[in-house]
Amino acid sequence: xxxxxxxxxxxxxxxxxxxxxxxxxxxxxxxxxxxxxxxxxxxxxxxxxxxxxxxxxxxxxxxxxxxxxxxxxxxxxxxxxxxxxxxxxxxxxxxxxxxxxxxxxxxxxxxxxxxxxxxxxxxxxxxxxxxxxxxxxxxxxxxxxxxxxxxxxxxxxxxxxxxxxxxxxxxxxxxxxxxxxxxxxxxxxxxxxxxxxxxxxxxxxxxxxxxxxxxxxxxxxxxxxxxxxxxxxxxxxxxxxxxxxxxxxxxxxxxxxxxxxxxxxxxxxxxxxxxxxxxxxxxxxxxxxxxxxxxxxxxxxxxxxxxxx
Numbered sequence: 037x038x039x040x041x042x043x044x045x046x047x048x049x050x051x052x053x054x055x056x057x058x059x060x061x062x063x064x065x066x067x068x069x070x071x072x073x074x075x076x077x078x079x080x081x082x083x084x085x086x087x088x089x090x091x092x093x094x095x096x097x098x099x100x101x102x103x104x105x106x107x108x109x110x111x112x113x114x115x116x117x118x119x120x121x122x123x124x125x126x127x128x129x130x131x132x133x134x135x136x137x138x139x140x141x142x143x144x145x146x147x148x149x150x151x152x153x154x155x156x157x158x159x160x161x162x163x164x165x166x167x168x169x170x171x172x173x174x175x176x177x178x179x180x181x182x183x184x185x186x187x188x189x190x191x192x193x194x195x196x197x198x199x200x201x202x203x204x205x206x207x208x209x210x211x212x213x214x215x216x217x218x219x220x221x222x223x224x225x226x227x228x229x230x231x232x233x234x235x236x237x238x239x240x241x242x243x244x245x246x247x248x249x250x251x252x253x254x255x256x257x258x259x260x261x262x263x264x265x266x267x268x269x270x271x272x273x274x275x276x277x278x279x280x281x282x283x284x285x286x287x288x289x290x291x292x293x294x295x296x297x298x299x300x301x302x303x304x305x306x307x308x309x310x311x312x313x314x315x316x317x318x319x320x321x322x323x324x325x326x327x328x329x330x331x332x333x334x335x336x337x338x339x340x341x342x343x344x345x
Contacts, residue, residue, distance in 0.1 A: 115157055119150045123195040127167075131196040134162050134175065134183050136203060136214075138323040140236045143183065143207040144175070144215045148197055153188070160185050162199040181205035202324070238319060241306065245313045266310045273311055280304045 124130055132148035135141065146164035148156070152172050155163040162183035163174045176182030185201040208215040216234050219227075235243060248263040256264070266273045284300040286292070309319065 115154055118190075119153060121194055122150075122153075122190065122197070123193060124149065125195075129165060129167070132162075132164055132199060133197065134199045134201065134203075134207065136320075137186050137200045138202065138320045138327060139239050141214050141239070142216055142234060143203060143213075153197065156185055156188065156199060160201075162201060175207070176204060179205070179209075181207065183207065238305075242309055242313070242319050245310055249313050263310060266307070267314055270314070273307065273314070277304070277307045277311060280307055 122130055128149045129147045130149075131145060132152070133145045134143040136143055147167060148163070149165045152163045152165045155161075155172060155174070159174070161174050161176065162185050163172055165171070166173050174182070182204045183199060183201045184204065185199045187200045189198040189200060190196075191198075203213075206213055208217070212233075214233050233243075245263055248261060249267055252264065252267060260268075266276065280300060280303040284297065284304050287297040287300055312319065312322070
């Protein structure tokens with residue numbers, strides 16, 4: 037194998053009993069080129085040639101690899117164009133923020149350089165650049181709490197980055213779900229900081245419901261909260277969900293204004309979330325299911341339910 041530069045997004049694999057030879061002035065790949073026994077594959081600057089005496093199975097493997105090779109070169113060019121558009125600072129870095137794709141929670145913030153972003157694109161694992169150690173690091177490489185990246189966003193000035201993904205576990209080294217759990221407002225009000233996270237409205241409501249559920253075993257004097265009553269009375273809860281769903285439908289049937297529809301939808305969400313908490317479910321699980329359904333039609337989704345059933 038002769039080459040002055042080797043860099044590719046995927047590996048090229050050729051197996052026995054032939055020989056692999058690569059001769060080019062610049063071959064871009066991101067992983068390894070694996071050679072077994074004596075397969076022969078010739079790659080020039082502009083094309084890839086497979087010798088005719090390859091067996092059918094070997095031909096298939098090699099052609100698949102060369103197709104990947106051309107596809108990866110095209111992707112490599114696109115990645116370079118995107119990275120060239122980022123406004124890296126004088127140290128070649130940009131702020132990189134990891135965000136939970138389902139809850140919207142900001143998980144952590146670090147820095148990334150060109151190689152870190154390119155690695156994130158190819159591995160789909162949130163990768164950063166450590167300024168103190170002057171090296172790349174992937175979140176989860178020691179804890180296994182990876183952040184599985186589904187998309188990457190650049191801001192309007194192209195000087196900061198968002199890794200939008202799904203964490204495998206707690207993001208913070210303290211074991212917290214997110215590194216952001218210190219409220220400045222609480223500090224100013226001399227309140228003790230605990231597990232208070234920057235949650236979306238929906239997740240903040242869920243947090244309150246779960247807290248009420250955790251208080252069920254604690255004796256309470258005075259009138260119980262509505263949430264507590266619902267958690268303690270399943271029949272009441274189910275009747276309220278049916279009632280609120282009916283009222284939501286009536287806003288359409290009776291042509292009520294959108295503010296009324298929004299109000300009834302809020303009631304449906306709240307009561308449904310109480311039931312979800314009672315069943316030890318999480319809104320994050322629901323949102324994940326909805327996200328997976330984005331790529332399939334309703335007919336396909338219903339068909340998959342029947343198959344699983």
